[in-house]
Amino acid sequence: MKYLHLIWAALFRRKTRTLLTLVSIIAAFLLFGLLNSVRLAFSAGDSVDGAGRLIVNSRMSMQNPLPESLGARIATVPGVTAVASSNWFGGVYQDPRNQVVSFAVSQNYIDLYPEIVLPADQRAAWERTRTGAIVGAALAKKYGWKVGDKIPLQSTIFPSKASGNNTWTFDITGIFHAKSEQDAGREQLLLFHWKYFDENNAFGAGTVHWYVVKVADPAHADAVATTIDAISANSDHETKAQTEQAFQASFIKQLVNIGLIVVSIMGAVFFTLLLLTGNTMMQAVRERTSELAVLKTIGFSSRSVQVMVLAESVLLLLLGGLIGLAVVSLIVPGIGAASGGMIPVHGVSASTWVIGIALMLAIGVIVGWIPAWRAMRLNIVDALSGR
Amino acid sequence: MGTLIEIRDLAKTYERGKQKVEVLHHVNLDIAEGDFLALMGPSGSGKTTLLNLIGGLDAPSAGSIGVGGQRIDQLGAGALARWRASNVGFIFQFYNLMPMLSAQRNVELPLLLTKLSAAQRRKNASIALQLVGLADRASHKPGELSGGQQQRVAIARAIVSDPTLLVCDEPTGDLDRQSAEDVLGLLQQLNREHGKTIVMVTHDPKAAEYATHTLHLDKGTLVEQATA
Numbered sequence: 001m002k003y004l005h006l007i008w009a010a011l012f013r014r015k016t017r018t019l020l021t022l023v024s025i026i027a028a029f030l031l032f033g034l035l036n037s038v039r040l041a042f043s044a045g046d047s048v049d050g051a052g053r054l055i056v057n058s059r060m061s062m063q064n065p066l067p068e069s070l071g072a073r074i075a076t077v078p079g080v081t082a083v084a085s086s087n088w089f090g091g092v093y094q095d096p097r098n099q100v101v102s103f104a105v106s107q108n109y110i111d112l113y114p115e116i117v118l119p120a121d122q123r124a125a126w127e128r129t130r131t132g133a134i135v136g137a138a139l140a141k142k143y144g145w146k147v148g149d150k151i152p153l154q155s156t157i158f159p160s161k162a163s164g165n166n167t168w169t170f171d172i173t174g175i176f177h178a179k180s181e182q183d184a185g186r187e188q189l190l191l192f193h194w195k196y197f198d199e200n201n202a203f204g205a206g207t208v209h210w211y212v213v214k215v216a217d218p219a220h221a222d223a224v225a226t227t228i229d230a231i232s233a234n235s236d237h238e239t240k241a242q243t244e245q246a247f248q249a250s251f252i253k254q255l256v257n258i259g260l261i262v263v264s265i266m267g268a269v270f271f272t273l274l275l276l277t278g279n280t281m282m283q284a285v286r287e288r289t290s291e292l293a294v295l296k297t298i299g300f301s302s303r304s305v306q307v308m309v310l311a312e313s314v315l316l317l318l319l320g321g322l323i324g325l326a327v328v329s330l331i332v333p334g335i336g337a338a339s340g341g342m343i344p345v346h347g348v349s350a351s352t353w354v355i356g357i358a359l360m361l362a363i364g365v366i367v368g369w370i371p372a373w374r375a376m377r378l379n380i381v382d383a384l385s386g387r
Numbered sequence: 388m389g390t391l392i393e394i395r396d397l398a399k400t401y402e403r404g405k406q407k408v409e410v411l412h413h414v415n416l417d418i419a420e421g422d423f424l425a426l427m428g429p430s431g432s433g434k435t436t437l438l439n440l441i442g443g444l445d446a447p448s449a450g451s452i453g454v455g456g457q458r459i460d461q462l463g464a465g466a467l468a469r470w471r472a473s474n475v476g477f478i479f480q481f482y483n484l485m486p487m488l489s490a491q492r493n494v495e496l497p498l499l500l501t502k503l504s505a506a507q508r509r510k511n512a513s514i515a516l517q518l519v520g521l522a523d524r525a526s527h528k529p530g531e532l533s534g535g536q537q538q539r540v541a542i543a544r545a546i547v548s549d550p551t552l553l554v555c556d557e558p559t560g561d562l563d564r565q566s567a568e569d570v571l572g573l574l575q576q577l578n579r580e581h582g583k584t585i586v587m588v589t590h591d592p593k594a595a596e597y598a599t600h601t602l603h604l605d606k607g608t609l610v611e612q613a614t615a
Contacts, residue, residue, distance in 0.1 A: 299500050
């Protein structure tokens with residue numbers, strides 16, 4: 001520790017260069033923190049313990065429907081307090097670019113989502129209106145919708161028996177808000193009656209895409225999930241009960257391999273960082289050859305000089321990396337909220353910090369190794385005479 | 388006064404590619420404790436090489452060097468570094484201070500190798516700066532000091548761990564006459580009042596006048612010995 005001021009002073013000997021290098025490191029670890037948080041958010045494990053809500057969908061694929069009758073059987077499983085159902089609708093408003101995240105849901109659906117706040121009179125109006133739809137405040141604001149409006153949505157999948165084409169008409173009966181900033185993503189949803197969908201769906205009837213199951217004791221969610229899945233075991237509609245996080249992950253995984261993308265991008269970023277920081281360290285040590293020789297002259301051992309150069313490199317990486325991850329932890333909750341719940345990130349996990357710090361140490365040692373080795377091998381007489 | 392430095396049959400050969408260059412030939416020399424020795428000679432005569440060998444910065448090709456009864460030519464790199472830290476103070480022509488550290492921190496550098504507390508290190512460095520007349524410049528960085536002041540900081544750094552021996556390589560070579568005289572006066576004071584043994588390489592006959600003895604080297608051999 002008594003050499004710290006010496007290492008710190010050497011690091012900031014050329015302030016501009018060090019600050020520019022720091023900015024690169026901050027940017028690299030900012031990217032790492034963001035991407036790894038996203039990767040982890042979409043890499044939920046198999047365990048559902050601790051989850052208060054489970055999603056039950058087809059084990060084969062999200063597109064495979066489940067029988068509507070299964071809901072009643074799931075409701076009989078010990079530990080289950082409520083079951084709601086939902087169908088993916090794939091709505092588009094006026095232009096194919098205007099995707100509306102819309103679900104056909106059972107009437108009790110929002111009872112399972114206390115984070116959705118809907119005024120009682122609007123709830124009542126929705127329940128008595130067959131074509132009624134409730135929309136999130138952010139979505140309503142986006143398209144200028146208000147209660148009483150009649151809106152057409154085109155389904156990218158399901159034709160309507162009533163219209164003879166993919167256009168479905170809804171009456172907006174309520175506008176809901178999210179209870180907290182963290183759930184702001186839910187304000188991008190449009191929910192309408194499953195019964196209306198089922199009656200008008202030209203592709204068949206009596207099916208749902210997933211069930212939402214409320215669990216009495218989250219600590220026993222694993223056991224509840226196993227029992228639910230056992231109901232449909234060996235049938236043509238085997239289920240997989242999972243956390244909402246895992247459900248969203250599997251949804252996204254159907255579109256892209258997030259893990260591969262993250263690893264590829266981070267590989268390129270850290271390789272560039274290795275070259276950049278390595279070059280900075282080589283240059284910094286080359287410029288200080290005579291100063292390092294003086295340290296050795298006055299009695300610093302070769303090993304001490306080597307460790308100091310290595311420590312300088314590690315300190316540079318730690319400084320930049322920790323600042324980068326700190327910035328990520330500040331902005332990630334905002335990104336999660338702004339994504340409308342599509343990116344389920346709320347903060348930087350402990351594992352991201354651990355991996356990040358391990359990377360900082362590893363890159364610090366790698367980029368500092370050659371200059372440190374050269375500093376250790378430095379011949380005092382040659383260095384002092386400028387050879 | 389006893390002999391501090393005993394040099395016997397000392398030779399140093401450098402290899403430049405396939406060529407071997409013998410810089411010092413069988414030098415024999417005794418330097419008494421408390422002596423102030425000036426080493427003079429033309430460029431390439433081997434005086435800096437001899438100084439480096441006496442200071443333990445380089446290893447001889449043949450012969451022996453004893454300092455205070457210890458054969459430093461037989462020490463390994465680590466032991467030699469420790470020996471330098473506790474026995475030798477170095478003063479260079481171009482001061483060689485750390486540009487990013489204050490004068491105080493520069494002087495404290497050799498003390499980082501001791502077990503002294505931070506407070507004691509600060510105190511000792513302050514005393515050394517006071518001794519060279521720069522107590523009021525402690526917080527200044529080398530770039531904020533004149534050449535003469537920088538060299539005095541370097542002298543403070545050299546004496547802060549209270550070494551027996553000071554080796555000086557052209558300590559006034561980069562200074563104006565007045566600053567040079569100040570620095571030489573300081574070295575003389577350290578020799579006379581504090582008993583430091585000083586070996587100084589110089590081209591300048593006026594600088595050599597401050598020494599108690601002057602030795603001339605030519606083509607790697609001692610050719611003459613003068614006493615002040």
